[in-house]
Amino acid sequence: MFKVLLVEDEEMIRKGLRFTFDWMGADCVVVGEAENGEEGLRQIAALQPDIVIVDVNMPLMDGIAMIEQSVEGASCSYIILSGYDEFRLAKAAIRLGVTEYLLKPLEQEQLLAALERAKSQVEMKRQYAALKTSESGSGEARQASVVKLPGKSSRYVTKMLQYVQEHYAEKISIKDLVEKLEVSATYLNQKFKSETTYTFNDFLNRYRIQKAMELLQRSDGKVYAIAADVGFKDYKYFIAIFKKYAGCTPSYYQETYGHGTKEEHDANG
Known part of the structure; x- marks a missing residue:
C-alpha cells in the first residue's frame, strides 16, 4: 500500500x-x-x-x-x-x-x-x-520501463504492436489499422485493451516515451528534437506526457541518466 x-x-x-x-x-x-x-x-x-x-x-x-x-x-x-x-x-x-x-x-x-x-x-x-544503485556491466544505468509487451497476443494485437513499433515516429492512429486488418476500430480497441491492459493511444504514448527515454539516456541532443524523433510534433504535449509516465521532465531525465553535462541539459530546457 x-x-x-x-x-x-x-x-x-x-x-x-x-x-x-x-x-x-x-x-x-x-x-x-x-x-x-x-x-x-x-x-x-x-x-x-x-x-x-x-x-x-x-x-x-x-x-x-x-x-x-x-x-x-x-x-x-x-x-x-x-x-x-x-x-x-x-x-x-x-x-x-x-x-x-x-x-x-x-x-x-x-x-x-x-x-x-x-x-x-x-x-x-x-x-x-x-x-x-544498479548499473549494468558497461557502467550504464539500466533503462526504466514505462511499457510492457504481452508475452502472447492474438493475430490482430500482434499486428497492432508491430505497427506501433515500426511507425511510432510517424503520425498514426488506430484508424490506420482498420482498413489493413478489415475490422472495426471498436473491436480492435477492445481486443488490444483486453490483451495488453492499455488502450491503443495509451500504448502508443508509452512506447514513444520509452523510445524518448532511451534517446535521452544515450544522446546529448536537444529535447525538442528528440520529441520530434519519437513522433511528438507538439513539444508542450510531449513534456506533459513524459512527466505523466516518467514522473519528471525530459531535461531532468537526460541530466540524471544521460552522458551530457548539466550545462548542456540546462540549455536544452
Whole structure:
C-alpha cells in the first residue's frame, strides 16, 4: 500500500479527508497528519510517505515553500490543495513537479484520479532509485520501463504492436489499422485493451516515451528534437506526457541518466 501524509491547517478538512475517503479502496493508508509546512517537513523526514497531500495556504510555512525545501531529499509525490484558483501557485506547483493541483471543495473522484497519477509517479521514482544503485556491466544505468509487451497476443494485437513499433515516429492512429486488418476500430480497441491492459493511444504514448527515454539516456541532443524523433510534433504535449509516465521532465531525465553535462541539459530546457 502507498503511505499518505496529510498536511492541512484546517482540522475539519484534514479530518474529513482522513475519515471520509476510501483510502483502502485506493490502495493507500494515511500514516500521519500535519497542520503547517514546518511540521510537514518533520513528518516527511520521519514517516517517509509515498504521497503528500498539502494545502497551499498555511501558517508558519506554506505548501509551496514546504515542497521546495523537501523536494530534493524526498522521493514522494505531491498533490496540492487550494481554495484559490491562482495561476502563480499552479505555475510554481508545475515547476516543482507536483502531480496534481486540486481546488477546494474537493470531489472524491478528483482525489481518486489524482492518487492514481501520484502512485504511477511514485513507481517511476522507485525505478529511478534502483537505476542509481544498479548499473549494468558497461557502467550504464539500466533503462526504466514505462511499457510492457504481452508475452502472447492474438493475430490482430500482434499486428497492432508491430505497427506501433515500426511507425511510432510517424503520425498514426488506430484508424490506420482498420482498413489493413478489415475490422472495426471498436473491436480492435477492445481486443488490444483486453490483451495488453492499455488502450491503443495509451500504448502508443508509452512506447514513444520509452523510445524518448532511451534517446535521452544515450544522446546529448536537444529535447525538442528528440520529441520530434519519437513522433511528438507538439513539444508542450510531449513534456506533459513524459512527466505523466516518467514522473519528471525530459531535461531532468537526460541530466540524471544521460552522458551530457548539466550545462548542456540546462540549455536544452
